[in-house]
Amino acid sequence: MATLAVEHHPLAQSVSFDTDSLIVELVDGRTISVPLVWFPLLSQANESQLNDWEILGDGEGIHWPQLDEDLSVNGILLGNHGRR
Secondary structure, eight states, X not given: OOOOOOOSSOOEXXXXXXXXXXXXXXXXXOEEEEEGGGSHHHHTOOHHHHTOOEEETTTTEEEETTTTEXXXXXXXXXXXXXXX
């Protein structure tokens, strides 16, 4: 029986948004979509601020310089909500 190995250290490769969701594509081919309202700074940001993101490290996190917001990919997978 073949098994598929799941990355234990998920790494982001790209970020996008739709009207209600933060969407993160991982290097292993998975896509994570979570409600944007989980992250107050992101949900209140304009399109320019949302699209100004950077991958942290090898993909362990995402940083929005204009918002001074950082999210870990592992935290998103675990369902951690933004707190301020």
